[in-house]
């Protein structure tokens with residue numbers, strides 16, 4: 263893990279480049295090309311300032327992230343994806359939240375550290391990376407020192423991930439689909455698997471496999487989340503095969519079974535039902551088939 267002083271230097275070197283990317287926005291792979299500094303908006307419908315829905319200690323994340331004192335989650339408003347089944351849709355799609363300054367965002371991080379959080383967990387940060395970097399610069403000047411978690415839907419550009427090298431300690435991306443048609447139909451982007459796989463490889467190159475301390479709390483590395491969907495929509499076998507063969511058999515995989523129909527999915531069969539015991543069991547067997555023995559299986 264890079265020391266806070268090292269992270270501060272990296273942020274100072276890169277912050278101007280990061281903000282420049284907002285002038286013709288290419289912060290995420292949608293590359294809308296509008297000027298967010300002048301408050302024009304693209305697909306994520308946010309302008310220059312960060313917008314936050316909530317921040318608190320969260321105990322419902324994976325055990326290495328929540329630990330015993332909680333993860334310091336900051337839920338950012340809006341998203342660069344349009345998942346029809348989003349379980350957080352009031353935040354991501356209806357955009358409930360309030361605009362804050364980067365100074366207030368830094369205060370939130372320090373407040374969570376003061377409350378004992380194991381880490382600062384940026385939830386859906388992709389469309390706000392320059393603003394988060396700016397706030398981090400302030401927070402490091404004022405004593406932030408706990409690890410940073412980049413908790414993303416996994417539709418991230420390499421250019422932006424390069425800006426985060428040496429700054430993010432733990433990458434926690436989703437792998438939602440392995441079929442581009444599913445990504446288009448259910449999340450509104452044409453090339454999800456291709457972008458997602460490149461991003462996962464880059465994240466792993468930067469931080470490696472998940473490393474935990476002697477109490478089982480994550481300090482660095484990659485943790486991949488995969489939500490099993492009805493009727494094989496998530497392409498579980500190809501996702502797990504990719505991780506085992508092209509990333510690392512020691513990848514920490516959180517195989518999630520909690521899917522429930524939300525938002526538009528309530529009227530979109532087969533997404534209008536939970537997964538069956540059998541569907542989850544098949545996914546667990548695939549973990550074993552590909553030798554992915556590290557991770558979190560839900561009983």
Ligand code: SF4
Nearest residue numbers: 287290293294304306
């Ligand atoms: S961050 Fe927002 S405006 Fe920028 S490219 Fe992505 S969706 Fe478009």
